[in-house]
Amino acid sequence: MESPRPRRPFDTTDDPATLVARDPVTARARAEEVLASAPAPDARAHALCTIGICQHEEGDPAAAHRTLRLAAAASGTVGPEAAALARQARLAIRALRGGPGLSGPALDRRPDPAAALLRCGVADAQRGHIPRAVAALDAALERVGPRTPERLLPALLANRGLALVYADRLGEAADDLARALALADARHLGYLRAAVLQNLGCLESRRGDTAEALRLFDEASAGSTRSRRIALRIDGADALLAAGLPEEARLRLESFGGPRAAGPLLGEAAALLVDAKHRLARGDRQAALAQARRVRARFAPDSLWAHLAGTVEWSARCLSASEPSAGVRHRTAARCAVYAPTGAAGAVRPTRDQAAAAALVDAGRHAAALRRLAADRPGHAEAAGHTRPRERAIAAEGARRALAEGRGEDLLAWLEYGRSGRGAAACRDQAWAGLLERLRDAYRRAEEGDDGALLEIGHWSSRLAAAQLHRCRSAPPRGARVLEELRDRLGGRALVSYAVVDGDCAAVVVADGRVDAHVLAPAARVEEECAKFAFDVRMGALRGEEESRGAALSARLLDGMLLGPIAEALGDRPVVVCPAPVAQELPWGRLPALRGREVCVAPSARSWLDAETVAGWAQAAGPAVLACGPRVPGAAAEAARVREILHRAGVATRSLEGPEATVAELRGSLPGARVAHLIGHGGMAPETPMLAALLFDDGPLFAYDAEMLPQAPRLAVLSACWLGMSTPAPSGAPLGMGTALLSRGAGTVVASAVPVRDWEVKGPMADFYTAVTAGTAPARAVADHLAEHGFLCMGAG
Incomplete structure (x- = not known):
C-alpha cells in the first residue's frame, strides 16, 4: 500500500475525475467557490469539468452535458489537452446512456489512452458486449504509466472486475476488485471505494451469497450520492430476487419511491427491469412482459437495457409455456435462468456450474450434477430456505428424472439437497438481535393491552425477516455421504423421505440396506387430507373430545396414501420420517399404521444423522432446566412432578418460575443444559414460522432465539400448544421451533403439533419422564405416553 499524503479539498493539479472519486460533495462545493471568484480560464475549465462529472454522479446527465460543453469551450483557450478531457467525459456519459460514445482508431493519439480505453470498456459493458469490454479494459491496463492519474488504476480494476463477474470469471474478478479496494483506500478515494464495494456486492450476488452482497451494498451507501444509493437499492433488490425473496425485494424498490423515482433513463430503466423481475417472481407474467417491453422500446437494440429487457421477456415466455421453446437446448437450464442481476450485461444465463449441473442432469449423471451445485452457506434457516432458486429448479428436475427412472439413491440425494438440518452457525449479529428485542417488547406491551404495540408487531416482524440475510460465523463442514451413513446407523429402523415430485407425493424408503422409490398419490389430495386431519384433531383437542369421525376417516385415507404403498418395506420397524412440504403439520403418531x-x-436424513450423533441426554453433563411461563393452569404442578422424577434419577435441576422465567435467563441457561422442560402458552402462525414462540415473563421466546443459542439442550421438551408444527420454506425445508432447536444441536425435541390441554398432560408427561430416566428411548416413551396427545419425537429417538 502507498503511504497516505495530505490533500487539499480542491487541487487543480489533479484531474477532475480524481477529485470526484475522492469526495463529490466537497469537490463540487470547492469548484463552485472557484467559479464564483472569477478564475483564470484554466481554473474555470477545471472547475466546470469537475461540476459536470458531479452532476452525472448525482443522476442529472442532461445538466452534466451542458456543463461539460461549457468546460470544453473554456478549455479551448487553454490548450487541446484540457478540452479533450472535457469532451471525453461528455462522450463517456453519452455512451452510458446508450449513445455512440467513444470509438475510432485514434485512441493512442488522445492525451490519456488508458482513460479513453477505460471509457470504451465501460461503454461496451453497458451495451452488453462483455468480451469486447474486457478486451478494452485489458488494453487500458497495458497503457497505465507513471503519469496516469491516481484514480484511474483503481477505477480500471473496479470496472474490469465487474466485467469479469458477468463473463463468469469470478476468481479473476475477485482479485481485481480486492486490488481496486486496496488502492482506493491507500489513495483516499472514498467515493470510488463505494463503487468498488458495489461491484464486490454484485460479485457476491453472482456467487449466491446474498447476505454478503447486501452487507456490501449497505456499506457502499454510506459514502454515496443519492443516485448511487438508488442504484445500490436496485442491486440489493435484484440480489433478493435472485435469492427468491420477492417481497423483500419489493420493500427495497419502494424505499426510494419505485421505478419512476430512479432518475432519468439509466436509473429508471434498471429499476423498471428489477420491477419486471419482481412481477415475474410473483407470477404476474403479463405485467412483467409489458414492463420489459416498455424498457426495450426506449433504448437502442444493442444497449444493455434492451438486452436485459429481452431476457425478462424470454424468461416470462419460458415460464408461461408448459415446456421451454424448441430453441432452448436444455430444458433444465432454461428453467433455472429466470433471475439475473442488473449491472453489466451478460448476467442473463446461469453460472457455469449451474449450466454444467443442468447439462449433467439432462445426461442422467445425477451424482456429478450435485457436485457442481453450490453448497449451503451458514445462516438463518428461513433465509437459507429462500435462496438458490436456480439450484432448486435443477434439483427439482433431477428428482423428477430420478423418480421416473426408479433410481432411489439418486432421488434421496436430490431430496437432501437444500433441506435444512444442523450445520447453520449460531447468529451473532447484534443489529439483528436488537430488532428481535424490539419485536419481543412490542409483543409484551400488546399482552399488557397497549393497542399501539399491535401496529409495531407487523413493522418489526417485516424488518426482522428482511434483515436476517446476513452472514453468520462459519459452521463446521458436514458430511456429504448420507446414504452410506444411513446404512451404517439405521440399524433396525426404516427411514422414509417424502417429497412432492412433478405433482405427486413420492417417498424414498431406506431399510435393510435397500433404497426404493415409490410414487404414492397426487400431492393435492395428500395436502387436502392432511389439512382436514390436522384440523379435526386440533378441534377435538380444544373440545376435549376423543377422535371424531372426520378425523378417523382422514387418518385412514392418509394412512392408505402415505403408508399403505410402503407397508411391506416398513414392516413393523421403528420409523424415521422426513415429511414432504404438504405434510409438515401432521401428528404422525395418530395415523393408524x-x-x-x-x-x-426429522427435516432430512442428514438432520437425523446429526441428531443421532448427539442423542443420549443421560450421558451428557449439565443440569436440567425447568421453566414455567405465566398464566398456564397446572404449570407449577407439572414442573414439580418432572423435577421430582429427575431428582430421583440423580439429575440436578434448576427451576425458573415467575419473574425469574425470562427469555434473557433462558438464553443464558439453555446452552449448558442436558434437559430443558419448558412450559408455556405456545403460538405458531404458518406465515411466520420462525416467530413460533413460548410466552415467558418478559415476552415470547421465539424460534429465532433458538438460532442464537451456541448449543441447544440434548433433550428439549416443549409442553405447549402447536410447537411441533412446521411450515415449509420454498426449498421444502421445515421451519419452526423444533427444527430451530435441532439446527443448534439438540438430539431430541418433544413437542405437540396440536393444542395441549394443560391439566390433562401432567400425568402423561410424568410417565414420559419416568420411562426415559429408566432408560427407555425418547421415541418409545413418546409413542407409549404422549403421541395420543399430539406430541412428536423430533430428531433422534
Whole structure:
C-alpha cells in the first residue's frame, strides 16, 4: 500500500475525475467557490469539468452535458489537452446512456489512452458486449504509466472486475476488485471505494451469497450520492430476487419511491427491469412482459437495457409455456435462468456450474450434477430456505428424472439437497438481535393491552425477516455421504423421505440396506387430507373430545396414501420420517399404521444423522432446566412432578418460575443444559414460522432465539400448544421451533403439533419422564405416553 499524503479539498493539479472519486460533495462545493471568484480560464475549465462529472454522479446527465460543453469551450483557450478531457467525459456519459460514445482508431493519439480505453470498456459493458469490454479494459491496463492519474488504476480494476463477474470469471474478478479496494483506500478515494464495494456486492450476488452482497451494498451507501444509493437499492433488490425473496425485494424498490423515482433513463430503466423481475417472481407474467417491453422500446437494440429487457421477456415466455421453446437446448437450464442481476450485461444465463449441473442432469449423471451445485452457506434457516432458486429448479428436475427412472439413491440425494438440518452457525449479529428485542417488547406491551404495540408487531416482524440475510460465523463442514451413513446407523429402523415430485407425493424408503422409490398419490389430495386431519384433531383437542369421525376417516385415507404403498418395506420397524412440504403439520403418531410405533420426525436424513450423533441426554453433563411461563393452569404442578422424577434419577435441576422465567435467563441457561422442560402458552402462525414462540415473563421466546443459542439442550421438551408444527420454506425445508432447536444441536425435541390441554398432560408427561430416566428411548416413551396427545419425537429417538 502507498503511504497516505495530505490533500487539499480542491487541487487543480489533479484531474477532475480524481477529485470526484475522492469526495463529490466537497469537490463540487470547492469548484463552485472557484467559479464564483472569477478564475483564470484554466481554473474555470477545471472547475466546470469537475461540476459536470458531479452532476452525472448525482443522476442529472442532461445538466452534466451542458456543463461539460461549457468546460470544453473554456478549455479551448487553454490548450487541446484540457478540452479533450472535457469532451471525453461528455462522450463517456453519452455512451452510458446508450449513445455512440467513444470509438475510432485514434485512441493512442488522445492525451490519456488508458482513460479513453477505460471509457470504451465501460461503454461496451453497458451495451452488453462483455468480451469486447474486457478486451478494452485489458488494453487500458497495458497503457497505465507513471503519469496516469491516481484514480484511474483503481477505477480500471473496479470496472474490469465487474466485467469479469458477468463473463463468469469470478476468481479473476475477485482479485481485481480486492486490488481496486486496496488502492482506493491507500489513495483516499472514498467515493470510488463505494463503487468498488458495489461491484464486490454484485460479485457476491453472482456467487449466491446474498447476505454478503447486501452487507456490501449497505456499506457502499454510506459514502454515496443519492443516485448511487438508488442504484445500490436496485442491486440489493435484484440480489433478493435472485435469492427468491420477492417481497423483500419489493420493500427495497419502494424505499426510494419505485421505478419512476430512479432518475432519468439509466436509473429508471434498471429499476423498471428489477420491477419486471419482481412481477415475474410473483407470477404476474403479463405485467412483467409489458414492463420489459416498455424498457426495450426506449433504448437502442444493442444497449444493455434492451438486452436485459429481452431476457425478462424470454424468461416470462419460458415460464408461461408448459415446456421451454424448441430453441432452448436444455430444458433444465432454461428453467433455472429466470433471475439475473442488473449491472453489466451478460448476467442473463446461469453460472457455469449451474449450466454444467443442468447439462449433467439432462445426461442422467445425477451424482456429478450435485457436485457442481453450490453448497449451503451458514445462516438463518428461513433465509437459507429462500435462496438458490436456480439450484432448486435443477434439483427439482433431477428428482423428477430420478423418480421416473426408479433410481432411489439418486432421488434421496436430490431430496437432501437444500433441506435444512444442523450445520447453520449460531447468529451473532447484534443489529439483528436488537430488532428481535424490539419485536419481543412490542409483543409484551400488546399482552399488557397497549393497542399501539399491535401496529409495531407487523413493522418489526417485516424488518426482522428482511434483515436476517446476513452472514453468520462459519459452521463446521458436514458430511456429504448420507446414504452410506444411513446404512451404517439405521440399524433396525426404516427411514422414509417424502417429497412432492412433478405433482405427486413420492417417498424414498431406506431399510435393510435397500433404497426404493415409490410414487404414492397426487400431492393435492395428500395436502387436502392432511389439512382436514390436522384440523379435526386440533378441534377435538380444544373440545376435549376423543377422535371424531372426520378425523378417523382422514387418518385412514392418509394412512392408505402415505403408508399403505410402503407397508411391506416398513414392516413393523421403528420409523424415521422426513415429511414432504404438504405434510409438515401432521401428528404422525395418530395415523393408524404408526400408532404405538417408535416414530422420529426429522427435516432430512442428514438432520437425523446429526441428531443421532448427539442423542443420549443421560450421558451428557449439565443440569436440567425447568421453566414455567405465566398464566398456564397446572404449570407449577407439572414442573414439580418432572423435577421430582429427575431428582430421583440423580439429575440436578434448576427451576425458573415467575419473574425469574425470562427469555434473557433462558438464553443464558439453555446452552449448558442436558434437559430443558419448558412450559408455556405456545403460538405458531404458518406465515411466520420462525416467530413460533413460548410466552415467558418478559415476552415470547421465539424460534429465532433458538438460532442464537451456541448449543441447544440434548433433550428439549416443549409442553405447549402447536410447537411441533412446521411450515415449509420454498426449498421444502421445515421451519419452526423444533427444527430451530435441532439446527443448534439438540438430539431430541418433544413437542405437540396440536393444542395441549394443560391439566390433562401432567400425568402423561410424568410417565414420559419416568420411562426415559429408566432408560427407555425418547421415541418409545413418546409413542407409549404422549403421541395420543399430539406430541412428536423430533430428531433422534
